[in-house]
Amino acid sequence: MVTRREFLGILGGGIAGLVIGGALGYNLAPKPTPEKAKAGKLPGVPSEPLKIGGMWFISGKFGTYGDMAKKALNMAVEEINSSGGILGRKVEVTLKDEADRENVLKNIRKMVEEEGAEFLIGIDSSGDVLKLTPVVENELHVVTIITHAATPKLTACNNLHYMFRISMYEEPIDIAAAKLVAEKFKDVKKIASIGPDYAYGYDSWAIFSNALKKLLPDVTWMEPMYSKLGTEDFSTYIDKMLSYGPDLVFSSLWGGDAATFVKQANSKGLFDSIKYYLNPMLGATDTLKAIGDGNVPAKAEVWGSGRYWFLYPPHDVYPLNKNFVNKFKSKYGEYPPYVSATSYTAIYALKAAIEKAYVAKGAWPSQDDVVAALEGLAIAGPMGPVAIRNEDHQGVYSVFWGKLKRGAPNYPHPILDDLQIFDFGEVFPAPKQTYVKCG
Amino acid sequence: MQSESEEVSFEQIAIAVGIILLALVPLAGRHMTHLVASALLLSLAATSFNLLFGYTGLLSFGHALFWGVGGYTLAVMMSRFGLGYVESFVMAVIMSAVFGAVIGFLCVRHTRIYFAILTLAFGQMFYGVAVKWDFLGGSDGIYGLPRPFNTLELYYYVILAITLASLFILYKITRSSLGLSFMAVRDNAFRAKFIGLDVSRVRLTSFIISSIFSGVAGALYVLLETAISPETMLWTHSAEFVFVTLLGGPRVFLGPLVGGFIYSFLADVAMSATEYWLLVIGVVLVAIVLFFPHGVLGYFLKWREKR
Numbered sequence: 001m002v003t004r005r006e007f008l009g010i011l012g013g014g015i016a017g018l019v020i021g022g023a024l025g026y027n028l029a030p031k032p033t034p035e036k037a038k039a040g041k042l043p044g045v046p047s048e049p050l051k052i053g054g055m056w057f058i059s060g061k062f063g064t065y066g067d068m069a070k071k072a073l074n075m076a077v078e079e080i081n082s083s084g085g086i087l088g089r090k091v092e093v094t095l096k097d098e099a100d101r102e103n104v105l106k107n108i109r110k111m112v113e114e115e116g117a118e119f120l121i122g123i124d125s126s127g128d129v130l131k132l133t134p135v136v137e138n139e140l141h142v143v144t145i146i147t148h149a150a151t152p153k154l155t156a157c158n159n160l161h162y163m164f165r166i167s168m169y170e171e172p173i174d175i176a177a178a179k180l181v182a183e184k185f186k187d188v189k190k191i192a193s194i195g196p197d198y199a200y201g202y203d204s205w206a207i208f209s210n211a212l213k214k215l216l217p218d219v220t221w222m223e224p225m226y227s228k229l230g231t232e233d234f235s236t237y238i239d240k241m242l243s244y245g246p247d248l249v250f251s252s253l254w255g256g257d258a259a260t261f262v263k264q265a266n267s268k269g270l271f272d273s274i275k276y277y278l279n280p281m282l283g284a285t286d287t288l289k290a291i292g293d294g295n296v297p298a299k300a301e302v303w304g305s306g307r308y309w310f311l312y313p314p315h316d317v318y319p320l321n322k323n324f325v326n327k328f329k330s331k332y333g334e335y336p337p338y339v340s341a342t343s344y345t346a347i348y349a350l351k352a353a354i355e356k357a358y359v360a361k362g363a364w365p366s367q368d369d370v371v372a373a374l375e376g377l378a379i380a381g382p383m384g385p386v387a388i389r390n391e392d393h394q395g396v397y398s399v400f401w402g403k404l405k406r407g408a409p410n411y412p413h414p415i416l417d418d419l420q421i422f423d424f425g426e427v428f429p430a431p432k433q434t435y436v437k438c439g
Numbered sequence: 440m441q442s443e444s445e446e447v448s449f450e451q452i453a454i455a456v457g458i459i460l461l462a463l464v465p466l467a468g469r470h471m472t473h474l475v476a477s478a479l480l481l482s483l484a485a486t487s488f489n490l491l492f493g494y495t496g497l498l499s500f501g502h503a504l505f506w507g508v509g510g511y512t513l514a515v516m517m518s519r520f521g522l523g524y525v526e527s528f529v530m531a532v533i534m535s536a537v538f539g540a541v542i543g544f545l546c547v548r549h550t551r552i553y554f555a556i557l558t559l560a561f562g563q564m565f566y567g568v569a570v571k572w573d574f575l576g577g578s579d580g581i582y583g584l585p586r587p588f589n590t591l592e593l594y595y596y597v598i599l600a601i602t603l604a605s606l607f608i609l610y611k612i613t614r615s616s617l618g619l620s621f622m623a624v625r626d627n628a629f630r631a632k633f634i635g636l637d638v639s640r641v642r643l644t645s646f647i648i649s650s651i652f653s654g655v656a657g658a659l660y661v662l663l664e665t666a667i668s669p670e671t672m673l674w675t676h677s678a679e680f681v682f683v684t685l686l687g688g689p690r691v692f693l694g695p696l697v698g699g700f701i702y703s704f705l706a707d708v709a710m711s712a713t714e715y716w717l718l719v720i721g722v723v724l725v726a727i728v729l730f731f732p733h734g735v736l737g738y739f740l741k742w743r744e745k746r
Binding site: 058059095096097100101102103105106107109110113114115126127130131133134135138139198199 | 468469470473477570577578579580582583585664665666668670671673675676707710711714715716717
């Protein structure tokens with residue numbers, strides 16, 4: 001027999017989960033509280049803060065990226081907000097962790113659709129950026145500035161509208177590497193290579209080897225080798241290289257792998273038998289810190305590049321970089337790596353574009369207005385002046401390659417010296433062109 | 440005074456109210472629609488996992504493999520072979536059944552920890568295949584798949600309809616003689632053998648049905664997400680099914696559904712509040728194992744019975 005009480009119990013049981021769930025979702029989620037318009041604000045500009053959603057690896061073994069991005073963002077946001085925000089709107093950046101691998105797209109959608117992010121910045125992984133592109137372009141329609149992910153496919157193989165990339169990508173660096181070899185290391189005959197065992201490693205070798213073939217057709221190389229991310233023992237790879245007897249080793253290993261390889265190659269004597277070692281990812285302060293002054297080879301020349309090097313453009317001729325580096329150093333006690341420089345620049349690029357569009361329109365710009373303003377925009381960042389190309393939404397700036405040198409006594413880690421600068425006109429492929437296969 | 444047949448209808452009312460609420464979800468905005476859609480699919484996968492776990496007594500630690508098989512099949516059929524939604528979906532169901540049959544055949548000979556380890560190993564193996572194989576997009580996966588009708592809202596109803604239909608089929612199976620044979624094998628395989636059941640075959644049947652519906656959930660999820668990557672087959676995703684089932688209650692049919700919704704909403708709130716949301720989930724798991732071994736719904740039903 002069922003009493004009224006039991007009936008209510010059953011009915012309640014069936015819906016309780018949904019109601020509680022719904023209520024939780026609704027009430028615990030942050031809601032924008034409309035502020036009263038303040039007197040003296042710019043006409044057509046909303047008064048609530050401008051929300052920017054950011055995503056980097058925050059936790060896990062790549063967590064340094066997010067940490068360094070966060071530090072630079074805090075700096076940029078403090079600077080902007082203390083001088084009135086963007087057209088009077090305070091800037092707020094909320095971050096999500098890219099290391100939450102299964103929820104990358106979910107979190108991006110959440111930032112835009114629930115948390116009210118008007119623009120997006122960040123993304124470390126190339127795989128994530130490729131997945132994100134159709135979502136941003138076809139579904140979310142918000143201006144997104146990529147600050148790290150380096151696959152050529154992003155800008156070369158897509159017709160981007162809302163997406164931009166302010167950071168240097170892998171292709172110009174690898175092309176510059178080929179030029180460096182052809183111009184400075186003409187005696188090279190045999191090349192060996194090692195890279196991480198995924199798309200970036202394969203692409204990097206394809207770009208470098210194809211570009212080099214055009215410049216030095218007589219060079220030969222051994223079958224490229226690839227190692228798993230996080231490899232701890234490179235001895236079999238190093239032995240294979242030693243038995244091949246190359247003059248030059250090209251390595252696209254990055255982060256901890258790049259440092260581990262240099263240390264082990266050093267102790268196994270690889271740098272005594274080769275003349276040159278090139279790594280397009282070596283110019284990252286965390287990698288150099290991991291290598292340490294003690295492991296800078298005495299004999300072979302080790303060359304590195306990156307998206308940004310804190311000593312370039314030189315501080316005496318380019319005060320913007322000097323100020324950025326000094327401020328970062330005094331605030332956080334270390335020299336800024338590239339993720340910091342590109343994230344910092346991304347915020348300022350948004351600011352510049354919004355202001356430019358506002359001047360043209362006289363009202364807060366729409367997403368399309370910001371797109372139009374970003375196209376062709378030139379912005380001075382710590383890495384030098386960056387121009388955003390119209391055709392492919394890629395930021396272009398000059399590429400550096402430098403020779404590894406002990407940093408002591410002036411720096412806590414090895415540094416890149418004897419910088420060779422390649423103007424972007426020399427090393428950037430024309431828009432939509434790449435050595436990498438699209439699709 | 441009411442008769443016993445009317446007593447059943449009260450539970451039906453509760454379910455009907457639930458369905459009406461679910462049908463209204465798109466009114467609550469895109470984020471909520473997305474959230475409930477993924478909760479439904481997680482619940483479906485967990486319910487199918489529970490057919491094997493709660494009903495047949497086999498703990499699979501690699502069930503995300505079948506989610507991945509369904510998902511990858513749909514994505515490959517659409518992007519590599521240009522098939523339409525319906526054909527791709529049918530292929531996804533067929534492939535899930537084929538994978539379920541082959542992997543199930545190799546696994547059901549073993550039980551307990553050996554079964555769990557074997558399924559875990561198969562899951563990780565196919566994760567490795569997906570990372571390595573260019574045809575499946577390698578570590579990047581397959582992305583940029585268009586949703587049917589090009590709108591989230593209409594696709595939500597597709598997910599809702601297929602999920603409810605799948606749950607209904609699974610429910611009917613648990614109430615059928617087949618379902619009884621699953622439970623007989625779970626409770627005592629020796630006795631089940633003595634009354635003439637082919638224990639391996641019963642387990643394999645359960646395994647295949649379970650794989651099919653995990654595959655259905657995976658296939659539907661690909662178009663919700665518009666992308667699939669190898670991580671969906673990682674053991675952490677398999678563990679999510681286990682977690683959700685324990686959360687809701689493995690001995691009640693709707694346990695995994697309740698668990699799936701609680702988990703999804705809890706994760707959503709925790710993710711907004713902190714970068715370390717997995718810590719919150721971990722604490723909840725420990726609390727459930729310690730204090731509510733029968734899960735939230737299991738506990739609720741017990742409590743109601745007592746009154």
